[in-house]
Amino acid sequence: xxxxxxxxxxxxxxxxxxxxxxxxxxxxxxxxxxxxxxxxxxxxxxxxxxxxxxxxxxxxxxxxxxxxxxxxxxxxxxxxxxxxxxxxxxxxxxxxxxxxxxxxxxxxxxxxxxxxxxxxxxxxxxxxxxxxxxxxxxxxxxxxxxxxxxxxxxxxxxxxxxxxxxxxxxxxxxxxxxxxxxxxxxxxxxxxxxxxxxxxxxxxxxxxxxxxxxxxxxxxxxxxxxxxxxxxxxxxxxxxxxxxxxxxxxxxxxxxxxxxxxxxxxxxxxxxxxxxxxxxxxxxxxxxxxxxxxxxx
Numbered sequence: 001x002x003x004x005x006x007x008x009x010x011x012x013x014x015x016x017x018x019x020x021x022x023x024x025x026x027x028x029x030x031x032x033x034x035x036x037x038x039x040x041x042x043x044x045x046x047x048x049x050x051x052x053x054x055x056x057x058x059x060x061x062x063x064x065x066x067x068x069x070x071x072x073x074x075x076x077x078x079x080x081x082x083x084x085x086x087x088x089x090x091x092x093x094x095x096x097x098x099x100x101x102x103x104x105x106x107x108x109x110x111x112x113x114x115x116x117x118x119x120x121x122x123x124x125x126x127x128x129x130x131x132x133x134x135x136x137x138x139x140x141x142x143x144x145x146x147x148x149x150x151x152x153x154x155x156x157x158x159x160x161x162x163x164x165x166x167x168x169x170x171x172x173x174x175x176x177x178x179x180x181x182x183x184x185x186x187x188x189x190x191x192x193x194x195x196x197x198x199x200x201x202x203x204x205x206x207x208x209x210x211x212x213x214x215x216x217x218x219x220x221x222x223x224x225x226x227x228x229x230x231x232x233x234x235x236x237x238x239x240x241x242x243x244x245x246x247x248x249x250x251x252x253x254x255x256x257x258x259x260x261x262x263x264x265x266x267x268x269x270x271x272x273x274x275x276x277x278x279x280x281x282x283x284x285x286x287x288x289x290x291x292x293x294x295x296x297x
Contacts, residue, residue, distance in 0.1 A: 037061020
């Protein structure tokens with residue numbers, strides 16, 4: 001039985017791997033995809049991670065993976081199908097085998113909810129984004145659009161209005177759902193143009209976003225579109241084992257969950273900001289909590 005299994009090799013999981021190596025724990029990282037990096041692999045350009053003025057997600061993900069490997073991390077390329085509580089720890093069942101550990105750091109992340117419209121998948125990372133604070137600076141002085149009507153969509157629109165020439169806020173209902181104080185700020189911002197009771201039908205452009213077509217038939221030119229219609233936590237494997245809120249695993253920065261021996265790191269936990277920097281921090285904190293736990297059992 002290992003000291004630790006790390007589920008997932010995005011920034012949180014890889015950070016945990018480095019810290020677990022330094023702590024000389026007997027552990028392994030289980031990742032179903034052949035490449036590490038998680039959601040950042042879909043990011044065309046990253047300019048807000050300290051020490052990297054500009055890099056792409058693939059390069060950053062490989063840099064993280066190489067660091068973890070050189071630190072001595074063991075990687076298992078397999079898909080986790082179940083996590084079960086047993087005497088003395090947990091059984092982690094996978095497609096090709098099963099593993100046993102005293103503790104688990106769950107770092108499978110979260111994925112932005114997609115609209116499923118034409119052009120969305122093809123142009124993701126080329127004008128289609130799911131994070132305004134991550135990618136908004138690339139559209140300084142240009143026209144953009146935000147899809148959604150909740151708090152995140154309103155905050156994104158307000159953020160983009162500070163740097164873009166104009167921002168279209170598209171929402172399928174006849175009124176916004178976000179907090180009233182955010183709505184007031186949106187209504188008062190001359191750069192934000194509201195489009196209500198309409199839906200995005202197609203994102204136009206061949207190699208980059210060039211415009212949008214709505215279901216009403218209206219088309220207009222934008223250089224970027226930010227989709228803010230929710231996030232889906234990849235937490236199903238822990239259903240019934242830990243406390244969750246809206247699908248996200250309840251934990252603070254310590255990564256300590258409601259289940260003894262299960263810790264969480266990265267976008268899959270309850271948190272305000274989901275960025276590479278916060279995921280890396282989560283991985284470090286979770287290993288510290290694991291060490292404390294192992295010293296007590």
